[in-house]
Amino acid sequence: MNDIARLIAEAALGRDPGPLDRAKSLSHRVFVGADVVVKLIHTDRHSRLRREIALAPLLPAGITAPLLASGQHEDLRYAIYTRVPGTAPGLHLPDTDATTARKLAEQAVARLERLHNWQPESTEILTEELDHGGFTGREPFLAEIERLEQADRDKIVPARIVKGLKEIADRAPARAAAAVPVHADCHWANWLADGDTVTALLDFEWARLAEPFEDWFFLIRFSGPHMAAVLDIVTEQTGLPADELRAACEVRDANYGATDVRLTLEGDPDAGTGTLAGLEEIVNGYWWSSSRA
Structure with a gap:
């Protein structure tokens, strides 16, 4: 596949991109060169790369890597981006010290606020229907918990977890805007x-x-040992009350987790990374534990 990625990039860019190395990706095949990144996916898979390609030229300048070329090659959809300096800090910030974590979080919050303040001329792409598994309201979340129970034919999800999820759902707002x-x-x-x-x-x-x-949920939840510090940074820079932020993140964590576990039980290959252990952590008060320390 490296050879195909290189062939596509050479044809699209009109030059040899040089060697391309495979990078880790859950949803696409990604190849990284000295100055370009090539993303590929078979056209019979999901259409999310098409959405990303359509959004790229519309986004506020400087938020993401510039899109150089995109299109279709045989049964592959491709997008080619400028390689931006740097590397991914990684899920849970495994090799990041406290000072660096704070600096990165402050910049990430500022960049996300620029995105949130962006007023696109058209919201057509952003309002396309997506089966994202996230929180949209109390009733859909309760329905997801019911689907989780139905998928749990071998009764591996403890009753206390189901009860805890329902309690979180009962506290949730009627709908998300x-x-x-x-x-x-x-x-x-x-x-x-x-x-x-x-x-x-x-x-x-x-x-x-x-x-x-x-966005605040994803940024905080995957900050590993720096979770409390990142939560504080979000509250400081946005002015959100900490308890309101914790509650909003908790319901999203629970909704995503319940969806992921349900999809796993159904044998869906596109199930996310949420686990039964993660659900137990949530219902045991993950989002409130650091506030009691």
Whole structure:
């Protein structure tokens, strides 16, 4: 596949992109060169790369990597981006010290606020229907919990977890507003940083109109040992009350987790990373534990 990616890039760019190395990606085949990044997916898979390609030239300048070329080659859809300096800090910030984590989080919040304040001329792409598994309102979340119970034919989900999920859903708002543009997948594996400087936010395939909480959840939840510090930074820079932020993140964490576990039980290959252990952590008060410390 490296040879195909290189062939596509050479034809699209009119020059040899040089060697391309395969990079980790859950939803696409991604190849990284000295100055370009090539993303590929078979056209019979999901259409999210098409959405990302359509959004790329519309986004506020400087938020993501510039799109150089896109199109279709045989049964592959492709997008070619400028390679931006830096590397991904990674899920849960595994190799990031506290000082660097704070600096990165401050910049990430500022960049996300620029996205949330963006007023696109058209919201057609951002309002396309997506089966994202996230929180849209109390009743849909309760319905998801019911689907989880139905999928659990072997009764591996403890009753206390189902009860805890329902309690979280009962406290949730009736609906989530389609308020502003959000990235909706801005965990730390989708950022690039050069030292302690954020250089890009990548992978806009899940971008849509939603509440800003959608992004604050991803940023905080996947900050590992720096979770409490990142939560404080979000409250400081946005002015949101901490308890309101915690509650909004908790319901999103629970909704995504319940969906992922349900899809896993159904044998869906596109199930996300949510686990039974993660659900137990949520219902045991993950989002409130640091506030009691």
